[in-house]
Each structure stands twice: as C-alpha cells, then as structure tokens.
Amino acid sequence: MKLRFASFFFLALLFIPFQTSALTQFDGASLYARTLLEQINLYRRDNGLGPLRFDAQLNRLAQRHSFEMFRQKMVSHRNFDQRFANSGSRMCVENVGWNFSVPRKQFDAWRQSSGHDQNMLKGELTKAGIAEIGSYVTFFACK
Numbered sequence: 199m200k201l202r203f204a205s206f207f208f209l210a211l212l213f214i215p216f217q218t219s220a221l222t223q224f225d226g227a228s229l230y231a232r233t234l235l236e237q238i239n240l241y242r243r244d245n246g247l248g249p250l251r252f253d254a255q256l257n258r259l260a261q262r263h264s265f266e267m268f269r270q271k272m273v274s275h276r277n278f279d280q281r282f283a284n285s286g287s288r289m290c291v292e293n294v295g296w297n298f299s300v301p302r303k304q305f306d307a308w309r310q311s312s313g314h315d316q317n318m319l320k321g322e323l324t325k326a327g328i329a330e331i332g333s334y335v336t337f338f339a340c341k
Contacts, residue, residue: 226257231328234301234337238318238326241309247321250339256327259284260338264331267294273334287340291317295335304335 227235231252239249259281267273273296282290293314298304308314317339326339 226254227252227328228330230301230330230335231257234305234328234335235326237301237305238337241305241318245319247319248324250323250326253325253327253340256285256325256338256340257329258327260327260329260336261331263292263294263336263338264329264334267296267334267336268332281338285338285340289320289322290338290340291320291323292339293317293337295337297333298335299333308337 235250235252242249263277263281266276273294275292275294278292281292293308295304295307298307308318317337320339322341323339324341326337328337329335
C-alpha cells in the first residue's frame with residue numbers, strides 16, 4: 199500500500215509542473231479570449247497552420263483598444279499603427295468585433311468576412327492578444 203501511494207505521489211509531482219505551465223500560457227486572458235483563441239487555433243490547424251500563443255504585450259494592446267472602443271461606443275481600427283509600433287513586431291493584423299456574447303459567434307462572423315478570415319489564416323503569425331471589454335472585442339496578432 200505504501201509503495202502504491204509513493205508511486206502515485208511521485209507521478210502527481212511530475213504532472214503538477216505540466217499543469218502549471220499550461221495554465222500560465224493564458225495569464226491575463228479572459229475565458230472569452232481563451233475560448234476564441236482555441237477556436238482560431240483549431241481553424242488554423244485545419245488549414246495546415248501552426249497555433250498562435252498568447253503574448254502578454256499583445257494582450258495589453260488588445261485590452262487598451264477594446265477599452266477605447268467601449269469608451270467611444272464605436273468599432274474601429276483607430277490607432278492601429280500605434281499598436282503595431284508598440285508590438286515590437288515586423289507584421290501584425292487586427293480583427294475587431296462588437297456584440298457577439300459567445301466566442302464561437304464572433305469567430306464565425308470573422309470567418310465569413312474575407313478580410314477577417316485572411317487575418318486569422320496568415321501563416322507568418324505566431325502570437326496574439328485577445329480582449330473583450332463590454333461587447334467590444336480585439337484580436338491583435340503578430341509575427
């Protein structure tokens with residue numbers, strides 16, 4: 199009995215760091231954002247592309263932009279050039295949305311729009327930030 203418990207305890211210790219590292223990849227991202235990125239990554243996988251990972255800097259840029267849209271009560275790409283410059287990346291794309299309370303519906307709306315769809319399927323992208331403030335959503339992804 200002691201040997202079985204010791205084996206179980208040892209296996210549990212091996213598994214804990216894996217769980218912790220898996221959780222930290224989503225630091226600062228809401229459930230809505232995590233769900234939306236998972237949907238985008240499944241779509242990218244189905245199209246032969248690699249997944250995007252959350253990036254803290256891009257999350258902050260997406261949050262600020264979603265907050266500005268919420269504050270102004272207007273969907274826009276205003277100041278995209280500034281977000282791009284602040285990203286430190288050589289290439290970025292942005293999708294914005296409004297009034298989709300469920301991540302799947304937001305994803306479907308972007309997928310049905312050719313420009314938004316192209317942004318989600320850019321092969322060079324490696325990282326992303328997603329933020330929902332009120333009913334305003336920003337997906338900001340970079341190389």
